[in-house]
Amino acid sequence: MPWRAFCPSHHACHDGEKPSPLHPNHPDGCQRTTVPPHGSAGRHARSVQGPTLWKRVVVSKIENQARALSILGLDGAEEVWSFSLGVCPGDPDNREGVAARCYFQHLQPDLNRRCRDPLNSALNYGAAIVQAAVARSLVVAGFVPALGIHHHSQLNAFNLADDIMEPLRPVVDILALEVVESSCELSRQQRSKLRGVLLRTVCLENQKMTVLRATNRMGESLRGATTCEDASLMLTPTILAQGTETQCA
Structure with missing residues (x-):
């Protein structure tokens, strides 16, 4: 109550x-x-509004992937965006996976996400930083990060964080491409630049804010969505080109 x-x-x-x-x-x-008892909201997120919440996450992620290609001046933005149309609750057609394959083919055609190379290291390092920030915001909002909406591995203590951070991954992708300039291992300076991902600017609630602040608002909004059983209350970010006067739509 x-x-x-x-x-x-x-x-x-x-x-x-x-x-x-x-x-x-x-x-x-x-x-x-x-x-309420700690963790009750995490169980609620998965059992009550899980499929609809996951649909919102998937649509937002795909749209941001298309925006990332556009920001980087690469082809494929319209093709990737098309996968966001008609996503069903729970994404039973795996449009997220199909869109991701198309996205990475345009982002970096030779990239193999299973190989160890500087770009993969940068992507993983940046994603881990965002994951930690999202997990913190979820705990503050009363969730148990291990209880996910879509991700459900018993070996993963951050299933819910992995779910909610998906729309922010393209921010990491753009920064990783900016940071990685050679085939050498990531330097200390490059890692320092990647940690700056939390200070990148995104749009949320028609306001420009840092990724760190956005993660806090996303956690709060997820609490509202699960409490009110209304997935539309969950906020998802829109990525922006950095260092410009781009306004929130």
Whole structure:
């Protein structure tokens, strides 16, 4: 019951309640000070709205992959974008996988994600940094990162983080291509630049913000989506070209 208070309410806040951060402009949105048992939201995310939430993640990821190709001036953006159309809840047709293959063929035709090379190392290193930030935001929001929406490996302690971070992967892809300039192993300086992925700018809620701030808002919005059983409340980011005056759409 306490978590239901994150949904827009038609009643004024009572004692022990305060305006919900998920609906800061909603005069009747209430957030009770009582906190549910740790991890209950993680179970809720997977069992109640899992397929619809995963659809939102997949669509956002594919759209951002198309944007990444456009930002980099590469071909294939329209082709990749087309895979985001008609994604069904749970993505039973695996449009995410098909789009990813098409995306990487245009991004780096010779790239083999199973090989050890500097670009793969950069992609993995950057993704690990984003994963850690997302996992932290999920814990703060009351989730157990191991209980995923789509990823469900018993050996992975970050299944939910891997789910939610998917739309941010193209940010890592762009930065990795900027950082890797040779066939040598990643240098300390290159790793330092990759850690800057959390300071890259994305668009969320029609506002420009850092990836780090976006992960916090994504965790909060997932809590609202699972509490209200409304997947549309989950926020997903839009990637932007860096160092420009690009505005949020």
